[in-house]
Amino acid sequence: MVGPLHYLVLAALLFGLGAVGVVLRRNALIVLMSIELMLNAVNLTFLTFSRFPLVQTAPTQGGFLTGHAAVFFVIAVAAAEAAVGLAIVIAVFRSRTSVNVDEFDTLKF
Amino acid sequence: MAESILFWILAAGVVVGGAQVVLRRNPAYAAMSLVACFFFLAGIYVLLSAHLIAILQVMVYAGAVMVLFVFVIMLLNLKEEELGEQRITLWKGIGALSVVALVGLIAFSALRHAYTGRVRDLAVEQLATGFGTVKAVGRTLYLFSILPFEITSLLLTVAIVGAVVVAKGKI
Numbered sequence: 001m002v003g004p005l006h007y008l009v010l011a012a013l014l015f016g017l018g019a020v021g022v023v024l025r026r027n028a029l030i031v032l033m034s035i036e037l038m039l040n041a042v043n044l045t046f047l048t049f050s051r052f053p054l055v056q057t058a059p060t061q062g063g064f065l066t067g068h069a070a071v072f073f074v075i076a077v078a079a080a081e082a083a084v085g086l087a088i089v090i091a092v093f094r095s096r097t098s099v100n101v102d103e104f105d106t107l108k109f
Numbered sequence: 110m111a112e113s114i115l116f117w118i119l120a121a122g123v124v125v126g127g128a129q130v131v132l133r134r135n136p137a138y139a140a141m142s143l144v145a146c147f148f149f150l151a152g153i154y155v156l157l158s159a160h161l162i163a164i165l166q167v168m169v170y171a172g173a174v175m176v177l178f179v180f181v182i183m184l185l186n187l188k189e190e191e192l193g194e195q196r197i198t199l200w201k202g203i204g205a206l207s208v209v210a211l212v213g214l215i216a217f218s219a220l221r222h223a224y225t226g227r228v229r230d231l232a233v234e235q236l237a238t239g240f241g242t243v244k245a246v247g248r249t250l251y252l253f254s255i256l257p258f259e260i261t262s263l264l265l266t267v268a269i270v271g272a273v274v275v276a277k278g279k280i
Binding site (some may be wrong): 013044065 | 185
């Protein structure tokens with residue numbers, strides 16, 4: 001039988017994959033995709049705790065579905081983040097002709 | 110029983126898709142794997158009775174965000190030599206190991222004690238109120254988080270304008 005821990009461990013795995021992508025890959029596009037993976041892992045955790053709550057009564061007015069509302073906002077923010085992030089990638093590519101994040105070191109001291 | 114089988118199939122798809130995103134050298138293949146990963150994740154959300162979120166996942170992530178990614182990948186049109194070689198350095202190894210250790214710590218130390226007593230399943234308890242449907246989530250959104258909801262529309266407007274301003278060379 002599948003319980004909440006299965007979903008939580010899956011979310012941890014997905015977050016780990018995203019973190020590995022951010023740490024290991026030098027392609028700015030893949031770094032952005034890995035960030036999306038991590039955001040989705042967070043969404044999965046929100047939804048799991050929303051369906052299998054740890055408390056008897058909901059702590060806020062919105063009831064137990066506030067987890068779903070939080071995921072809604074995360075999706076909206078992720079869409080905005082992807083749009084702005086990709087615009088920055090295009091702008092940097094125009095001046096440096098590269099998407100390697102190791103070469104973006106103008107601000108390095 | 111059916112839920113268990115579906116969960117394992119979908120979870121395997123999510124993990125394989127996510128791993129492909131990290132391991133693929135060409136960003137176009139990574140983007141396609143990410144689309145597959147998001148579709149499997151939408152299936153997981155359906156298993157969690159989050160019907161509205163599952164639809165949003167397919168429409169916003171697999172639809173809008175990934176189309177944006179694919180557009181940018183094709184716009185940049187990276188050549189093989191511009192992708193750069195994959196070097197395994199000491200610091201990358203340390204980074205990967207620390208991430209694996211972090212996941213292990215989360216999965217086996219923190220989560221193990223999360224649920225000690227009987228597990229409440231709200232999808233069964235609140236079946237009559239339509240847990241996770243458009244109506245129920247919409248009620249929560251509009252009655253109890255209307256201000257963040259409206260601020261989100263402002264955020265999206267700012268993101269659109271910001272993306273155009275940043276990506277356009279000369280205004």
